[in-house]
Amino acid sequence: MTTTTAQPPRTRMTDEKRAPSSRAMKKVWMLENLIFHPRTGGEERAAAERMLDRAIAAAQKQGQVVRKDGGSHGTWHGYRLPDVRYGARYEEVKHLSTTEIAKRIRADIKLARKVEAKLGTATGSEVALTDSLTALATMPKQIKVSVRTDYFSGGSAIRVNVYNLPEKGWGYVQERDMWGEPRWEPGPELKAILAALKEIHGAYNFDGSDSMVDYYHVNYYGQVEVDWRERP
Known part of the structure; x- marks a missing residue:
């Protein structure tokens, strides 16, 4: 028989009826409204819970929430292992599998x-270039x-692939490398989309690797x- 440790109930950080003026905390407010709404489905609430932690982390970076950090390290065959990033x-x-x-x-x-x-409609699509998650809403349908x-x-492995770009080369811009040779790199719009997906992809991972x-x-x-x- 397996046992699980009960998680403490989540408490609200924001006022249900009053949207914060800060964009970072507004995202927290919207997600909390979704999580605490009685008609929100179980799967949608669980996904919102996971997204809320990332929204809180974004607010922490702006100094709006106090943050506490920690780290870990060890040894392996006499070699000092790198810190594990969770x-x-x-x-x-x-x-889980x-x-x-x-x-x-x-x-x-x-x-x-x-x-x-909803946030994109309220604040304008230009925020996609500064807020990576917003890019998932503003990208072409x-x-x-x-x-x-x-x-x-x-x-x-978990592999995330982006398909059906509007046209060949969409989202790429031509830049020059350190030798002055031209090369194609993701432009601001596509870069924001990929950054958002990488953030979600890495949220459940840990990395204590040393490629050297x-x-x-x-x-x-x-x-x-x-x-x-x-793809169809």
Whole structure:
């Protein structure tokens, strides 16, 4: 028989009927309204809970919420291991399978597109360039995002692919490398979309790797990539 530790009930940080003037705290307010609404479904509430922690972290960076940090390290065959960096939601999923984590990532992406659309309407699409999650609402509707799992002998991976870009080369701009040679890089719009997806993808992971000595220690592998193929 397995047992679980009951989590303390979440308490509101904002006034239900009064929207904060700060954009960072306004996101917290909107998510709390969704979480505490009696008609919000179970899956949507769970996804909103996960998104709320990221919104609070954003408010922390702006000094609006007090933050406490910690770290950990150890040794491996006489080599001092690097500090392990934990995603914001790792503790919640550390006993779950990669398949179950991928399901949460899909729910987070779906909710981000839904909730951030309201913020985008209220504040203007230009915020997509400064607030990565808002980019998931402002990106063209035809763009599709897939979340796939992959299991192999060395572990597992969650791969997030972006499909159906409006046209070949959409979102890319030409820049020059350190030798002056031209190269194509994601522009501001596409870069914001990829940053938002990477943030969600990493929220349930941990990383204590050191590529200099080929030491890799993660909860799951994977990446966020653009795929030029079209999907129905």
